[in-house]
Amino acid sequence: MAKKKRPIENSAPTASGYIKGAGEIQEMAVTDVIESNYMPYAMSVILGRALPEIDGFKPSHRKLLYTMFKMGLLGGARQKSSKIAGTTMTLNPHGDAAIYETMVRMTTAYEALLHPYVDSKGSFGKAYSRDTAPAASRYTEARLAPIAEELFRDINSDAVDMVPNFDNTEMEPTLLPVTFPSILTNTITGIAVSMASSICSFNLNEVVETTIALMRDPQHDIASTLLAPDFPGGGFILADRSDLANIYATGKGSVRVRAKYSYDKSANCVDITEIPPSTTVEQIIEKVIDLVKQGKLKEISDIRDETGQMGLRLSIDLKRGVDPEKLMAKLFRMTSLEDNFPCNFNVLIGGHPMVLGVGALLEEWIAFRSECVRRRVFFELKKREERLHLLLGLEKILLDIDKAIRIIRETDEESEVVPNLMIGFGIDEIQAEYVAEIKLRHLNREYILKRTADIERLREEIADRKDILESRQRIKKIIAEEMRQVAKKYGQDRRSVIIYNTPDDDAVTEEEVPDYPVFLFFTQEGYFKKITPQSLRMSGEQKLKEGDVILRQIESHNNVELLFFTDRCQVYKSRASDFSDTKASVMGDFIAAKLGMDEGESVVYMAVVEKYEGYMLFAFENGKLAKVELSAYATKTNRKKLVGAYSDKSPLCGMLLLPADSEVLLTSSSGRRLLVHTGAVTSKTTRDTQGIQVMTQRKGHRLMGMELYAEDSLPNAHRYRARSLPAAGALPSAEEKGAQTSILDDGE
Helix, strand or coil: CCCCCCCCCCEEECCCCEEECCCCCCCCCHHHHHHHHHHHHHHHHHHHHHCCECCCCCHHHHHHHHHHHHCCCECCCCEEHHHHHHHHCCCCCCCHHHHHHHHHHCECCCCCCCCCCEEEECCCCCCCCCCCCCCCCCCCEEEECHHHHHHHCCCCCCCCCEEECCCCCCEEECCCCCCCCHHHHCCEEEECCCCEEEECCECHHHHHHHHHHHHHCCCCCHHHCCCCECCCCCCEEEECHHHHHHHHHHCEEEEEEECEEEEECCCCEEEEEECCCCCCHHHHHHHHHHHHHCCCCCCEEEEEECCECCECCEEEEECCCCCHHHHHHHHHHHCCCEEEEEEECEEEECCEEEECCHHHHHHHHHHHHHHHHHHHHHHHHHHHHHHHHHHHHHHHHHCCHHHHHHHHHHCCCHHHHHHHHHHHHCCCHHHHHHHHCCCHHHCCHHHHHHHHCHHHHHHHHHHHHHHHHCCHHHHHHHHHHHHHHHHHHHCCCCCCEEEECCCCHHHHHHHHCCCCEEEEEEECCCEEEEECHHHHHHCCCCCCCCCCCEEEEEEEECCCEEEEEECCCEEEEEEHHHCCCCCCCCCCEEHHHHCCCCCCCCEEEEEEECCCCCEEEEEECCCEEEEEEHHHHCCCCCCCEEECCCCCCCCEEEEEEECCCCEEEEEECCCCEEEEEHHHCCEECCCCCCCEECCCCCCCCCEEEEEECCCCCCCCHHHHHHHHCCCCCCCCCHHHHHHHHHHHCCCC
8 A cells, every 4th residue: 555645844735735835834023913913803893893983873783773764663563673683684794692682772671771762562671680681582572762763864865974784785874863962862881992981871951951052152161051960770970060070071080879769667678769870789689698698787687679560679678776877878888889880981083982071072973963964955955956957947848838749749769859858948958858757647737837836945945055054053053953852852851860069978887887995816827806805804815726826916996997918919908897706715717718819818917097197117128118108008989909009029028007107127137137217218109119228138138027126126225226326307328327237237
């Protein structure tokens, strides 16, 4: 049996053998590969999928709505959702499942939009429920909602550009000629590559009023007419005027939304009927149950989801004697019943992503709508000019109808009818073609007089439209009038109630925490105990893990904050009240598990904070000291984890919490020790500052530790204490450092 030939190096197989030189490996820079392969995908996602345009729609929404419009679903009978999704694939070939999900979000049943564009029938799920899935598309029906008429009013008047679809079989609009600023009247979110968009919804009446005011006066105060966002799920908008002004000016920020509730005294339960748009009932229930298990919510006996045909309702049963107002303040702080809606008004303007404030966004919409109206008026002008041209030719026929009939009758060939009419009456080819197509029964004086009676009306309309095209003010008046009609027809009262300058509920919650003296213990292995003085007196020996020792024992109070610094330059924030009182006979809470730290992460220091005053002092093996103001670790929000708690440029060898500047003693592996007053170290507000060099290390040695200085820390310390301290406000010079080092060297 013959052996197979070995393939030639750098060759590729073909039907007839191998081609030499094919399949060679080429070296390419990774940046070139990313640019040639990844950038087209990124731009496709940004421009053609994830970000909305000035008409308020992403491409998937626009293609779906336009397909439904062409199917006659504006005012017609509902059709199966599966048929709608299948037909939309002629414009959007991403699969019927993805198209159906897009349609679900725009339905009246889903309740995600203030003004839904799809009138639905069937089970479409709910925006406020994570686990309530919509029924299959074959079971549901849909059609366009009445407000969708405002999206397509000028679609057949050349108001927007039409482009071929993906396979060049039909045309679709690049934008929809919306008659109102839909970009701000419905919530829009999208995530692209390296950028995202999140536009909150506003009340239609307020948006229309603001837009009209801006057309009159570009310096109009937007906040005076656009009061605050308005969400379909209602709730309370906790409005801060400065924050809203920042959102209106920059297009970035966040809006605090609080759930709406009522207290049923007879049943001793709280009924929540409106929640923020960024959460779901399942998330709220899971969080409440978790807090109850942790012992942080002892006032609740049960929580139930009683959502039904009457709408959302979440019932919380209270224990006897619980104040519902205080409980809800606590829930607002600890759960998503009060949450922030992020605002990032990132919109595609002329194919370029731009983050715009409300004023700039409305100015862009006004310019877009002005162009739509101008194109529509120009389209109407051309149609009327064409009609007038035909009627002027017909008017000449009125002078001698018999002559027109005779010309047509006596013409031998059909192709000569139009030229003969042109010669006989002095009309052009278009007019002659129109006359030649008139039925014989219409060639009478009555018919021609009725047609030619429109000539004066057409001339007036043509003059009017020419005047509109030459006047920006008239175009703006048309836009304003159309918007007023939309607001009158589809405007609604506000669903979200505005509350200005609300007090911080954190302070209310803190007052509820019982304040009593406690002893706090922290061990080397990362265990924590909180023991009351009475329990400590009655307890015996401390129970510890084998080989473990107590690093810190602090007499404090139950309402202090705890900062747990870890070996990964992170700090976890907690409160002493978050831990249960225990006894010396138990091992305590393992901090890494209790606070949900990363795998393998361990605590290296515990700081007890009553007020964020003082400093954190960090000593590094390279001989540097970093003094960070304790206020750098304070946060306005309830963040439990902060990264970059200290510098990672050199290994940490010690840290201290200092209420005020004091003296610390540094120890080197060479046996040297240095006494430093922290007042000579400049404090920083940046947590990861590298600090300043205070003790130069000899080759092969490192700084080993740091401790607060005391009179008995060193033998005969009183003899060199004054000499070792640097001058106030300055670090010692190199000579002084040498003097200090020689004095503090052991055995030298």
